[in-house]
Amino acid sequence: MATLRDVAIAAGVSPATASRALSAPDTVSATRRTKVLEAAEQLGYQPNRSAQALASGRSRHLGLVVPDLSNPFFATVAKGVQAQARGTRNAVLVADTDEDPRIEHELVRDLQTSVDGLVLCSPRMPAALVQECATQGPIVLVNREVEGIPSVTFDVASGIRQALLHLRALRHRTVAYIGGPATSWSEAQRRTVLGEVEGIRVVDIGHHRPVYPAGFAATDLVLESGATAVLCYNDLVALGVMSRLRARGVRVPEDISVVGFDDIPTATYVTPMLTTVSLPLTRAGHEAVTMLDAALAEDGTTPTTAPLPVELVVRESTAPAHESP
Amino acid sequence: MATLRDVAIAAGVSPATASRALSAPDTVSATRRTKVLEAAEQLGYQPNRSAQALASGRSRHLGLVVPDLSNPFFATVAKGVQAQARGTRNAVLVADTDEDPRIEHELVRDLQTSVDGLVLCSPRMPAALVQECATQGPIVLVNREVEGIPSVTFDVASGIRQALLHLRALRHRTVAYIGGPATSWSEAQRRTVLGEVEGIRVVDIGHHRPVYPAGFAATDLVLESGATAVLCYNDLVALGVMSRLRARGVRVPEDISVVGFDDIPTATYVTPMLTTVSLPLTRAGHEAVTMLDAALAEDGTTPTTAPLPVELVVRESTAPAHESP
DNA sequence: CGCAGATTTGAAAGCGCATTCATTGCGTTT
DNA sequence: AAACGCAATGAATGCGCTTTCAAATCTGCG
Numbered sequence: 001m002a003t004l005r006d007v008a009i010a011a012g013v014s015p016a017t018a019s020r021a022l023s024a025p026d027t028v029s030a031t032r033r034t035k036v037l038e039a040a041e042q043l044g045y046q047p048n049r050s051a052q053a054l055a056s057g058r059s060r061h062l063g064l065v066v067p068d069l070s071n072p073f074f075a076t077v078a079k080g081v082q083a084q085a086r087g088t089r090n091a092v093l094v095a096d097t098d099e100d101p102r103i104e105h106e107l108v109r110d111l112q113t114s115v116d117g118l119v120l121c122s123p124r125m126p127a128a129l130v131q132e133c134a135t136q137g138p139i140v141l142v143n144r145e146v147e148g149i150p151s152v153t154f155d156v157a158s159g160i161r162q163a164l165l166h167l168r169a170l171r172h173r174t175v176a177y178i179g180g181p182a183t184s185w186s187e188a189q190r191r192t193v194l195g196e197v198e199g200i201r202v203v204d205i206g207h208h209r210p211v212y213p214a215g216f217a218a219t220d221l222v223l224e225s226g227a228t229a230v231l232c233y234n235d236l237v238a239l240g241v242m243s244r245l246r247a248r249g250v251r252v253p254e255d256i257s258v259v260g261f262d263d264i265p266t267a268t269y270v271t272p273m274l275t276t277v278s279l280p281l282t283r284a285g286h287e288a289v290t291m292l293d294a295a296l297a298e299d300g301t302t303p304t305t306a307p308l309p310v311e312l313v314v315r316e317s318t319a320p321a322h323e324s325p
Numbered sequence: 326m327a328t329l330r331d332v333a334i335a336a337g338v339s340p341a342t343a344s345r346a347l348s349a350p351d352t353v354s355a356t357r358r359t360k361v362l363e364a365a366e367q368l369g370y371q372p373n374r375s376a377q378a379l380a381s382g383r384s385r386h387l388g389l390v391v392p393d394l395s396n397p398f399f400a401t402v403a404k405g406v407q408a409q410a411r412g413t414r415n416a417v418l419v420a421d422t423d424e425d426p427r428i429e430h431e432l433v434r435d436l437q438t439s440v441d442g443l444v445l446c447s448p449r450m451p452a453a454l455v456q457e458c459a460t461q462g463p464i465v466l467v468n469r470e471v472e473g474i475p476s477v478t479f480d481v482a483s484g485i486r487q488a489l490l491h492l493r494a495l496r497h498r499t500v501a502y503i504g505g506p507a508t509s510w511s512e513a514q515r516r517t518v519l520g521e522v523e524g525i526r527v528v529d530i531g532h533h534r535p536v537y538p539a540g541f542a543a544t545d546l547v548l549e550s551g552a553t554a555v556l557c558y559n560d561l562v563a564l565g566v567m568s569r570l571r572a573r574g575v576r577v578p579e580d581i582s583v584v585g586f587d588d589i590p591t592a593t594y595v596t597p598m599l600t601t602v603s604l605p606l607t608r609a610g611h612e613a614v615t616m617l618d619a620a621l622a623e624d625g626t627t628p629t630t631a632p633l634p635v636e637l638v639v640r641e642s643t644a645p646a647h648e649s650p
Numbered sequence: 651c652g653c654a655g656a657t658t659t660g661a662a663a664g665c666g667c668a669t670t671c672a673t674t675g676c677g678t679t680t
Numbered sequence: 681a682a683a684c685g686c687a688a689t690g691a692a693t694g695c696g697c698t699t700t701c702a703a704a705t706c707t708g709c710g
Contacts, residue, residue, distance in 0.1 A: 003695095003696060004696065004698095005696075013660085014660040015660085015697080016659075016699080017660070020659090020699095027658080029658065029659090032658085032659085046438050048438075048695085048696050050375050050378035050384060050695085050696080051665090051695070051697040052697060052698075053374075053378075053665095054378075054665050054695085054696080055696075055698040055699075056698055059375060063416075068404075069394070069400045069403050069407070070397055070404055070590070072395055072397075075395040076395050078394050078419070078421070079395055082420065083421075090435070091418040091420065091439055092418065092419065093417065093418050093419075094403070094407070094417065094418075095416065095417075096407045096408075098404075110415070110416075113371050113372070113373075114374045212590075212593075246596055265537075266594060268537075269564045269565075270595050270596075271568060271571055271596070328665095329666065329668095330666080338690085339689070339691075340667080340668095340691095341669080341690055341691080342688085342689060344667065344668060344669085345669095345689090348668080354688065357689085372667080373667070375665085375666080375667090376695095377667060377668075378695095379667075379668090379694095379695050380668040380669080380694080380695055381667080381695085382695075
């Protein structure tokens, strides 16, 4: 493997000049620059990342921590991070915590030794721990806010409001809400709006895990409540609800309307297609990387952005309320 | 940030001893070892990964290249890789090629400068290019075979055979096959078995992209063929088929049976739940890392493993064939 | 033509660690 | 008791690069 020194020799310049020709082209005269570039090309020179990192103090890697890669929500954010990172950075180290808060902290600390900065999707990690992690290196949070730490969030409240208004327009008066994990920032956001829409009474079905089986199980509670519509913490839960409703012989949307949250691909694969709130997940990934780069460049600032806009997508799982008996 | 030298001084030993105490504990006397460990702990010592990598020639990173992280197939493999890599390695660099073969090669080469070895899920990259990449560093392929390169594969042929036998047992005599991309290794494997099952006539619906809309579009061809069952390249396609069938008023499984491939989570979220071939994706990720480690340790060998076993999961989308007119 | 100031260049000094090699100290063997 | 082998240690070297810093070259102007 050719080293920078080899390139320098081949180009008839010093290693210092070769280094500059490659990383700061305009600090070198045109003649030498082309000589170096040609020599590098000709030798198939590939810079040694470890050496670059050691000498410069920057690995040009960034880290991404997610609870579950096979969850389309996080996978999409990851794609956004990837796309934005390409070009300005070398690569992104991804860590999947497997929804296990215990290893999460350790994993973050470990990852921080290898990267310049971290994008953290960690709904369940206690705020204090997040703050402690932030002392070890730049961090940007996704879909969550913690005092003193930059974050990119979604306008969750607006999403819930849009959903509620949509249901009200369809003459629903009683809607059930199947909540997510009690400790989730995002869940708290949702709940701030539930009582805000006049003319709609929201029945709280309680906190549930944000997964399909939880929706399936919670459905009977919804039915008991007498609500004509269900608002679910996320699409996975909504999917579980729809499945259980069908099993109980309740028709969607004729007998009951269902609204999800997140707009994962599967939402369009089921029948009826799910009405849900769509989040700009890819964009969130982009923004997170941008903010990280900003934090890396400037120093001491905690850039904050307005919550990303969300949008209700009306599909087939919502319809006018049936007449109550 | 404390360096190894600081630790050594605090422990009253030489940097060499400190280094050994941390990375090869049994080459150091118990007394000094504990001294070093205590000093390290006390100073909050974190080894500098870049320096370790430069000095040792090993980054302890491994790379993973996938076409699309938001595809549950690859996401699950990624989880498997993650899980196995944790412990023996530092981290895994993930690269999403966005299904773009053009950037794929460049991405791989770039990633190879940062990792010790690569796990490559790249169904579409030409074999020659794959081989060229393999000259730059250890590579393990997933779900694909290329001459001279270690790979972990699934027993795809067995899966198709199981599906066909299942359908035959249900008295299906004509089944349509919706194929995947023509250049896919996995697709070629499937086709080797199609004609092998006696008593079943397979109607070839041609090659299609492995996505939901493609299944949706191919469905009308299936209906035209007079087949009483459809075998799909993967679950996404099968989902598209089911959706279109419903739109056309064809009942599943009463009028026609549908079989998928991969067993993605969504397969159980739809109604009827999809009969499909389940692949040990997580295990594939494990195996890939194991093989990579083996390739890194020994030298010059190309370990090969038997294809991973697959299993037909019978759910609700298949039923006895209706009587032909 | 000569000199201040700006621009290019190369020598050299690490970055933090692993690792080789020579040295030391120790227990064994005959 | 001498000689030997082995384990434990530290000094020193270098991994390949970036980045001062000072020297060299070039620019324009009086």
